[in-house]
Amino acid sequence: xxxxxxxxxxxxxDIEQLHKLTDSFAEVSRRSIPKVPALRGxxxxxxxxxxxxxxxxSFEQAAKRLSADxxxxxxxxxxxxxxxxxxxxxxxxxAMGVDAIVVRHASAGVPWQIxxxxxxxxxxxxxxxxxxxxxxxxxxxxxxxREERGSLEGMHIGIVGDVKHSRVARSDVLAFxxxxxxxxxxxxxTLLPPSLVGWPVSVSHDLDAVLPSLDVVYLLRMQNERMxxxxxxxxxxxxxxxxxTLRRVDALRDDALVMHPGPMNRGVEISAEVADLPxxxxxxxxxxxxxxxxxxxxxxxxxxxxxxxxxxxxxLEVVLDPDRARSGPDNQAQGDAKAGQRSSSxxxxxx
Amino acid sequence: MPTIVLKGGRVIDSTGxxxxxxxxxxxxxxxxxxxxxxxxxxxxxxxxxxxxGFVDLHSHLRQPGHxxxxxxxxxxRAAALGGYTCILxxxxxxxxxxxxxxxxxxxxxxxxxxxxxxxxxxxxxxxxGEQLAPLGEMAELGVRxxxxxxxxxxxxxxxxRAMEYAGGLGKAVVLAxxxxxxxxxxxxxxxxxxxxxxxxxxxxxxxxxxxMVMRDLTxxxxxxxxxxxxxxxxxRSVEMVRAAKAAGLAVTCEATTxxxxxxxxxxxxxxxxxxxxxxxRTDEDVAAVKAGLADGTIDCIATxxxxxxxxxxxAAFDQAPPGMLGLQTALGxxxxxxxxxxxxxxxxxxxxxxxxxxxxxxxxxxxxxxxPANLTVIDPTATWVVDPAALASRSRNTPYAGRTLTGQxxxxxxxxxxxxxxxxPQR
Numbered sequence: 001x002x003x004x005x006x007x008x009x010x011x012x013x014d015i016e017q018l019h020k021l022t023d024s025f026a027e028v029s030r031r032s033i034p035k036v037p038a039l040r041g042x043x044x045x046x047x048x049x050x051x052x053x054x055x056x057x058s059f060e061q062a063a064k065r066l067s068a069d070x071x072x073x074x075x076x077x078x079x080x081x082x083x084x085x086x087x088x089x090x091x092x093x094x095a096m097g098v099d100a101i102v103v104r105h106a107s108a109g110v111p112w113q114i115x116x117x118x119x120x121x122x123x124x125x126x127x128x129x130x131x132x133x134x135x136x137x138x139x140x141x142x143x144x145x146r147e148e149r150g151s152l153e154g155m156h157i158g159i160v161g162d163v164k165h166s167r168v169a170r171s172d173v174l175a176f177x178x179x180x181x182x183x184x185x186x187x188x189x190t191l192l193p194p195s196l197v198g199w200p201v202s203v204s205h206d207l208d209a210v211l212p213s214l215d216v217v218y219l220l221r222m223q224n225e226r227m228x229x230x231x232x233x234x235x236x237x238x239x240x241x242x243x244x245t246l247r248r249v250d251a252l253r254d255d256a257l258v259m260h261p262g263p264m265n266r267g268v269e270i271s272a273e274v275a276d277l278p279x280x281x282x283x284x285x286x287x288x289x290x291x292x293x294x295x296x297x298x299x300x301x302x303x304x305x306x307x308x309x310x311x312x313x314x315x316l317e318v319v320l321d322p323d324r325a326r327s328g329p330d331n332q333a334q335g336d337a338k339a340g341q342r343s344s345s346x347x348x349x350x351x
Numbered sequence: 352m353p354t355i356v357l358k359g360g361r362v363i364d365s366t367g368x369x370x371x372x373x374x375x376x377x378x379x380x381x382x383x384x385x386x387x388x389x390x391x392x393x394x395x396x397x398x399x400x401x402x403x404g405f406v407d408l409h410s411h412l413r414q415p416g417h418x419x420x421x422x423x424x425x426x427x428r429a430a431a432l433g434g435y436t437c438i439l440x441x442x443x444x445x446x447x448x449x450x451x452x453x454x455x456x457x458x459x460x461x462x463x464x465x466x467x468x469x470x471x472x473x474x475x476x477x478x479x480g481e482q483l484a485p486l487g488e489m490a491e492l493g494v495r496x497x498x499x500x501x502x503x504x505x506x507x508x509x510x511x512r513a514m515e516y517a518g519g520l521g522k523a524v525v526l527a528x529x530x531x532x533x534x535x536x537x538x539x540x541x542x543x544x545x546x547x548x549x550x551x552x553x554x555x556x557x558x559x560x561x562x563m564v565m566r567d568l569t570x571x572x573x574x575x576x577x578x579x580x581x582x583x584x585x586x587r588s589v590e591m592v593r594a595a596k597a598a599g600l601a602v603t604c605e606a607t608t609x610x611x612x613x614x615x616x617x618x619x620x621x622x623x624x625x626x627x628x629x630x631x632r633t634d635e636d637v638a639a640v641k642a643g644l645a646d647g648t649i650d651c652i653a654t655x656x657x658x659x660x661x662x663x664x665x666a667a668f669d670q671a672p673p674g675m676l677g678l679q680t681a682l683g684x685x686x687x688x689x690x691x692x693x694x695x696x697x698x699x700x701x702x703x704x705x706x707x708x709x710x711x712x713x714x715x716x717x718x719x720x721x722x723p724a725n726l727t728v729i730d731p732t733a734t735w736v737v738d739p740a741a742l743a744s745r746s747r748n749t750p751y752a753g754r755t756l757t758g759q760x761x762x763x764x765x766x767x768x769x770x771x772x773x774x775x776p777q778r
Contacts, residue, residue: 085662086665087665107669108668109550109552109621109668110621130669170551193549194543194548194554195543195548197545
């Protein structure tokens with residue numbers, strides 16, 4: 001594996017191995033100096049053709065904690081505005097000598113096109129392509145569920161809202177089901193993909209009927225522009241039928257989690273009170289995003305897939321050791337504290 | 352011009368098949384058809400089929416406006432190499448072919464081309480779908496086909512008026528429609544269904560095409576004007592036309608080579624070379640198009656040859672323009688992919704479209720003494736591999752790169768002049 005373009009690039013074993021790798025980098029992130037020299041000398045470029053704050057910052061944090069050098073290709077101020085083609089931009093960046101391109105684009109498939117134009121030496125990471133996929137989001141989402149509940153095997157996960165336009169939903173469906181979970185998409189028919197042939201999911205249009213059986217309720221962002229496309233009559237009606245409120249939370253099992261990829265529309269798909277409940281692991285998703293992206297960048301740019309996937313993660317200690325020696329005891333304490341808090345609240349660390 | 356004999360071939364035309372040499376006179380007409388004939392110059396046709404030249408009802412030649420993608424000259428050369436002796440240019444140039452001036456320009460540029468170039472005219476001014484174009488002025492220059500191709504005429508009242516008005520311009524005039532309800536298809540870049548859902552590419556439903564087919568069949572009944580449906584791509588479109596023909600409506604239709612050889616699953620590569628409009632559809636639609644070609648519901652094969660530059664096609668899938676090359680691969684695809692007798696394939700490529708376009712006094716005629724020598728000689732068993740760089744078009748956007756096809760054009764004669772000899776263009 002040279003690139004991470006889609007969850008379908010990964011087997012269940014690959015995802016589980018990445019989660020273990022993520023554990024190691026989560027540990028790095030808890031150190032007093034949360035930085036390792038794993039990717040020193042490697043150069044990562046952010047090629048973001050679409051606005052993104054959290055994903056870009058998360059990748060940036062991940063790369064910096066791995067000691068990689070980073071550059072940002074800012075579309076607004078670049079030659080794209082002068083009419084440079086996507087291919088020329090990519091070849092220009094490649095010629096500067098980069099090791100990875102992390103790309104976000106409003107059009108589905110662009111990361112595949114970029115990978116096709118590049119030398120095999122350069123890795124491409126899909127940071128979201130149109131409505132299609134957002135694989136690192138699915139890795140961090142499944143990691144978060146595993147962190148809270150131990151495993152996804154047999155979990156019933158409801159993905160609620162605008163599945164049709166959601167790259168998060170497409171990647172999550174693939175990752176959650178690969179890990180043994182059962183997924184139900186909950187949305188009005190207008191917000192579902194036109195065809196679900198080949199999707200390993202069930203469908204419901206009735207959130208209240210599904211809630212009692214869910215282990216995880218995963219809410220998607222509802223965008224204002226959907227009203228002008230006649231997909232729902234109004235945000236008011238959407239919230240009444242599909243928004244998660246304290247009343248609806250009452251129907252959930254005690255240990256059920258509430259998740260959201262952000263940015264949230266408080267008061268639309270999720271009420272402010274629900275977002276702040278201990279069972280809401282939305283902040284944990286963001287925290288785990290950094291460790292997940294460290295794992296992905298390390299997998300692609302560090303030892304390489306052959307050495308990491310299928311090998312014991314303990315081999316990583318070669319890389320992590322120097323720093324570990326310096327900050328070891330500190331980590332241990334934080335790790336214990338986290339374990340304790342998780343068992344009492346189910347909400348993970350919010351330090 | 353010296354006399355020419357096509358030696359040792361098998362003649363197939365609308366009247367049947369026979370082994371015969373064909374002699375072409377110095378005036379560009381067939382002089383004799385029979386055994387053991389000779390002439391000043393001999394072109395070998397051993398093991399080959401001598402057919403009336405092909406006629407394409409759907410070529411985008413891009414001139415004026417997008418000469419970087421194709422010119423009338425390069426498009427016509429690709430056509431000649433594909434066995435065509437007559438092609439119909441589509442009006443979506445810049446500016447659009449919507450008045451006599453542009454018609455004259457296109458016809459003038461076509462005069463020196465190695466294939467006869469006709470042009471269609473737009474139905475509405477600027478193909479904007481708002482105001483009737485001067486159909487009469489264009490018809491006086493010989494334009495017989497009117498279409499806003501690239502877009503359908505969305506306004507039902509305007510389409511009705513266009514049909515009624517065209518009815519007064521002579522029996523040969525045809526209104527051709529690119530059927531697509533633009534509101535229902537809005538924002539769609541591929542066929543809406545299993546693959547668009549999985550790939551996250553916005554789709555356009557088959558029903559966007561079918562709604563306009565349905566509407567125009569209704570308007571054809573209302574007005575009595577001949578209507579030709581361009582590039583039909585869905586099973587239900589084919590079925591509706593089948594029923595309309597059975598009911599006696601004066602309608603004809605075409606299908607492209609890509610709509611009987613490729614499906615929407617190709618889009619999984621995200622390569623915009625597979626982006627086309629109407630989009631590649633399902634296996635069932637492909638089967639229905641093939642069945643329609645076999646039973647005569649679909650009257651002819653058209654190419655929808657649509658050149659685009661490399662830079663235009665290197666965009667993201669949803670930003671790239673739709674369209675693919677077709678003129679040089681049509682015969683090979685038809686012979687390779689259609690389970691039809693060769694004579695049927697030639698009918699679909701030659702004499703049936705010639706009749707629809709009204710060029711049947713010059714093209715698609717039987718290979719018989721006295722008729723114009725617009726002929727193509729094909730080797731039906733030769734196999735070749737499609738190499739985009741070897742195509743004569745200015746553009747390279749063929750979806751068939753690397754595909755092996757059976758059936759190759761050997762010689763093409765335009766009014767007796769060999770414009771292609773042994774697969775090589777002569778001008």
